[in-house]
Amino acid sequence: GVDQLETYFGAYLPQFFYAMLAPLTLFVYVCTINVTSAVILLICVPLIPVSIAAVQTWAKKLLSKYWDQYTALGDTFLENLQGLTTLKIYQADEYKNSQMNEESEKFRKITMKVLTMQLNSISIMDFVAYGGAALGLIVSVLQFRSGHIDMAGCLLIILLSADFFIPMRQLGSFFHIAMNGMAASDKIFHFLDMKESEKGNQEFPDNHNISFRNVQFAYEAQRPILKNINVECPMGSFTAIVGESGCGKSTFAGILTKKNENFGGSITIGGVRLSDISEKSLMENVTYISHQSYMFKGTIRDNLRMSDPDAADDKMWEVLRSVKLDGYIKEQGGLDMKLNEQASNLSGGQRQRLALARALMRDNSVYIFDEATSNIDVESEDDIMAEVHNLARTKTVILISHRLANVVKADNIYVFSDGYVAECGKHEALLEKNGIYASLWNTQCEMENI
Template structure:
């Protein structure tokens, strides 16, 4: 398969690869041209076949007019000519059907290959962007590109372009034939076309801008819907349905208002164009004009027959060209969004460095998230961070919300690259370690667990697909989830979302089993008990104790009571480490940690719960 993404060196300033002109110079190719390049020859073949099918499809109508002329000629019927035209009509009809079928086959095969290429390229690119990229973008955008946008391009390749070939060739063929029969009636038949085109152009005015607004509004609806559905369980539990769905309803209302306004502005010219170009109106106009000119002796009465049959063919395509143009515009916009994803900067692949041991060192680390518009530098969220994680110890990161705990904890796994300083694992800078090697060294247990729609066994073995069933079950037992799995309808073969419905704490223990099986020497835990209910929290804590044994562990903690036994507690505030030590040492100092401890302790005793 051809990779539709191009290296930066081959891209134009607009982002697309450069195409060659006839003179050997190169011109920028749009995103749509880039996506279609691997299948362009087959798309052209499908268009040409459909164009020829459209031309041949007119011959039966032409044959009717010519047969009528042969049978009703003033000198008597011309049977030979009539039979010849009948044979032409039959052969042309069969050939048109065959060519149309071949066009559909060629177009859909080309479309299948295009979709496969694009989806593979998107999956490959998204697999090589920084892991932190996903946290800053709504999943609606990725879903739209991988499914909706590619489907728009599918419609263009498999349907719209071949249809446009018919829209162009059928009227052109009919026009040539009618002009040969009577040029005056041909001019009359073109009058509705001219008026319909003017009305259509008015309806389509500003459509490119509005299509972009349409896509943006639809993307907002998709993102809001995905976020609402993902969080529906929590918001219903806490009675926040009204607040939670407000964003979705606002996005839907904005889309509805925009679409209604757009429809109203185009309704009158669109309806007018449709009426003027309708077959009934066109037929009445040309037949009336033909009857009048025949009465004046300007033409043979039989000349009216081909116009009655074929004049609607001059106008009928105009009734569908509007939707086809919109489909082309939608496909261009969709290709642009796909191209934007394909152009997302990749995380530079590390060199050949090989870490020795599991010591993690943050040296004068600074980090700023890139700005949303990609211009300039973003706000710095970490600055001057120095921290050492010794092998076999547990280090806890605590501090107020927004202090930079999660950002710092993701750096050893290269969710992002530091903007200053360095992070080393086993003596090697993480930027110099190949990704596969780094992920064998650094594991991550997320606060929000994501299980694939696969069997429980496959979910546990995600980091080690070659693991045996015995190893998978041993990891599950160590994570205190084996008994729950055994009670499922098909045990370890039960599929998540089908015959395996797990609570938050149970899903967390499956993810811990996954981390145990992966057996990485460095482990980052992002508040792993946050989604657990009080009943399952003890089991999760036991599983975490098993997981942390003998590893270098960095744990993000919002509830200080869960990390009092940590070997070291680092207190963050304002992107810096302001205190460091054991629980007892930090309490004795009476500083920032002691204040946080008192606040959480008082809130718990006052019935306010923990400070999450």
């Protein structure tokens, strides 16, 4: 649909202006031969744009539905393709196949409606165009029989009758393609017209104490995720956020990195409101590492230099040693080792170590680890956590983890529960409270000792 915008601007609009001027020019010329014939032909010409306008109202609604269904079918197909392995494992491919067939049938029906609409509108425009030309022929013959024009004038009007309607007819032929582009453009322009949140212009402060005061956030108005939370992350501290799945831990990180906006309450960094800090400056000082850090197809060097384009090889080997990945990389060809898309030729643990190495290249002020050790082997988890603890000695580190053994050494631990901060304190103090944290700790200890 977007490609057809070129037809709209490159063919439809120029033809539109040509279709307006050509009949007027011919009208002036035919008037020199016979005014009656010229007036009748000119009166018939607007019937084509009138029919186009009548069809356009109907076509715009229909094509909007067409592109909605087209997008839905594409989304379903892509989702099924990406999740094909999972569907096979759970033997749910037959169900998804039937679902795909339903989407395909809906698309087939709406496509047939569009084709029917196009055929009907073309038929109407052809009827008007050929009918007008035929009327011009009849009038010119009658004018000749009445002696108002000679034979040469009669033949000239007959030949020009078709030319009165050809520009409008050509306009109609571009109309349906143009309407496809216009329907698609409505969605594009709607997206472009969406108001962006106000961008800050202040620099990231040197004194970067992070403070959340009565912060609320909801993806949907009826379902709040964070409810008046208060969190303090002093500069140079090691702060941990823990809690059961769905309690708002990752949402907290998303707000701090400006991925989640429109929150309530107050968030400041070094006394400066988060919204007043420019996104560029924030990204230059805050590094976010999740359990799904993306690795690009290319080499180890290419991926590491995303953090520091001018980094020397020595610096890259230094961070690889710190995450204990240097030995394996050397065996595989060094920094020029080829990586597949999403580093699929590395294990889960190796990918996370490489993601941490890339983060360490930045040497930023604040590091946020969001379940960075999730779903990896124990050895890799231990190596990554050792580096996190080492980093916490000189940097501000916020660790979000479901595994409490990783947060024992944190300066302060915040326990999230149902969107609230239920408890906070050091590991030993929280165990003494015998509350939510102690319950989670005991449960995890029992499970890991089995």
